[in-house]
Amino acid sequence: MTKITIPFGPQHPALKEPENFMLVLEGEQISGATINLGYNHRGMEKAAEDRTYIQDLYLIERVCGICSHSHTTCYITNVEELAKAETPKRALAIRTLFGELERVHSHLLWLGVAGYEMGFETLFMYTWRDREQVLDCLEMLSGNRVHYSINTIGGVRRDITAELSAEVKKRINFLMERTNYYIKLATEEPTVLARTQNVGKLPHDVAIERGAVGPTARASGVMRDVRKDDPYLIYGELDFKVITHNSNDVFGRLVVRALELVESYKMIHQILDNLPEGPIAVKVPMKIAPGEAVNHYEAPRGEDIHYLKSNGTDKPDRLKVRAPTLANLQSVAYMLEGGWLADVPLVIAAIDPCMSCTDRAAVWNPKKGKTEVYSWEEMRKMGIEHYKRRGVDFTRL
């Protein structure tokens, strides 16, 4: 069969972060895939060198709209390590709380996106409705829904009162109940299984070889979680399990994220029940003595790593940010190879890429001798139809 190459992505003004996949097709099967990135490079590392440490905090928060707390916490851990600041225990606990609330909102969002890409729109509606509960928690605690800006150098900006703590717990208990239902759904519903099992395979050794991180790696049986391996904030004192799965496919990634939600709820309760007393911030001098530090952080999508070098002024000499999606994209190319074109949206969505961007695909039709452009929406419909013809149909649920 003749091979055709289709570009998948990169641009659509309505979507956030663009990237491009070049897919080599034999019929409906993918025989090769390469990834092209860089469409959304904003030069933040250079911009950080011209700003003070506190200005950079707000710049770094905008690296990502979902992991905003992950990036600032990772950055600020470096700043405080270099400034030798003694961050109060209560501030560290509040940062941990935000980290877990962020993971809950991110995983619920992903669950909805995965449901949507497989044609299970009811799941999308349900999880996004429930996600409002955790966004309400974040808004109550910080005043903001997306960029919480809770971190400041030396601590956090806002304290948690007993009333706020009770409100958060109420919502988390509701989510716990909902999540148990989603776990049942994800592990027992035959239609979900038909779309996710043996799709986007990533064997254990390939996951290690390609440097996969986060739930993507853990669904291939790789025990890798920064919260356990290199405990930061107060994770060393919390009781939680690292969730892994050995199915190496989209199903595994679904199960890992659903079970991680439960671990996060457990941790949120533990933090709120044992919130240490004391101040929430200390003063840190503007200028930081020369030094260098590297720290990583388990963001919802996996390991986020920052390197920071100070030079005695109030501005960093060099800041390096590596977000988890960049580490996981090397694995996506492998997952796509040998799979069906119809599975592409789900496989890409399954690493929870920090972009929903691969929205436009041009397919060269050798019979007609011309190029046809598919939108992400049409690709998604095609995938759903492809499975409907094979008896996998969510409209009957």
Place this chain on the structure above:
Amino acid sequence: MSDFTNEEKIKSELEQKFHGAITNAAVTRSRRVWLDAETAKLPEIMAWLKAQGYNHLATVTGFDEGENLGAYYHVTDTHVIVTVKVKTPRANPSLPSVLAAFPGALSYERELEDMFGIKVQGLPPGRRYPLPEDFPTDQYPLRKDWKFVPPANEVEAK
């Protein structure tokens, strides 16, 4: 330093194995090891670290120290991060590729070429990353002497 058994162990093993090629090795705090390495030995050191279980190259950070350019390779067994620093002269910057040991390093190495103009020996041909295709090939934005100049026809936002 009895608290840092693992850190001291990997540090002394590295110093023993690559005697002379490794300088300034230090354990700065728990789970952090830093060292300077001879540039030519880099692939060998990385392959050895990988065999010891340090099988995750978290990222590569390029730097500009004036006379020298170079890179930090942050490699980890997920518990300890070993940061290997290598330098290369600014006049003719070049580093060996570590792709043989860490295939996942492709985008990190392309970034070194694009942002610092460090030639990575052994990098397969391919599209540049992360700069756009029409960006001048003789400008390296993360070098210290590179300054952003707004285009002459830019309209200021009000």
